[in-house]
Amino acid sequence: MTISVLLIEDDPMVQEVNKQFIKKIEGFTIIGVASTGEEGLKLVKDLKPDLILLDVYMPEQNGLDMLNKLRNEGSRVDVIAITAANDRDTIRTMLHNGARDYLIKPFKFERFRQALQDFKTYQEQLSGSGSISQYELDLIKSNGKPMSKSSGEQLPKGLNEQTLRQILRYLEKQEDALTAEETADGVGIARVTARRYLDFLQKSGQVKIEIQYGGVGRPLNRYTLVSLSK
Incomplete structure (x- = not known):
């Protein structure tokens, strides 16, 4: 362009x-x-x-x-x-x-x-047509720099806006909370990468963690978007 x-x-x-x-x-x-x-x-x-x-x-x-x-x-x-x-x-x-x-x-x-x-x-x-989500619009308005609700924290080194937008877009379409592995599979990235982005989003207040107990092994962390109005 x-x-x-x-x-x-x-x-x-x-x-x-x-x-x-x-x-x-x-x-x-x-x-x-x-x-x-x-x-x-x-x-x-x-x-x-x-x-x-x-x-x-x-x-x-x-x-x-x-x-x-x-x-x-x-x-x-x-x-x-x-x-x-x-x-x-x-x-x-x-x-x-x-x-x-x-x-x-x-x-x-x-x-x-x-x-x-x-x-x-x-x-x-x-550019182009179609709709965008509230999270994508907020990223555009902030010039692609997601900010923490409380601290103004910018996107950490090693994370990029495009992948973050993909994760946010994917989470927004889900009715249930997802694990890092489920998020990674849905977006098409490595689980460790998904966890880094989810940890950042959790610290910045854009997702919340639900801890699922039961079964064998360690409890699972499940992530879901929180309302921007909160």
């Missing part, structure tokens, strides 16, 4: 810096550059970009007015604000009108790359 980018920025030096930044990030291509909000509106209609990188302080029509006009016209094009405007009212207004991220000048390349890569992940995960 290649994401088309429209850059709207009135400062030629900043334009060039942002162009060079974009060229360093795989999966993005610049299809147009505008120096004013009026010019930007025309290019949005003509070029139909996937993403706009939008400044706020511009002549003729600023970024706030441009984004507001786009939304009033029904445009759902995604926007990342890149601006020196750091007052709360401007930030709140831009986010309210659907800016997916907000970068305050000056910023480092790593923050710029993070914004674009997060957007690319978001696009890939929501």
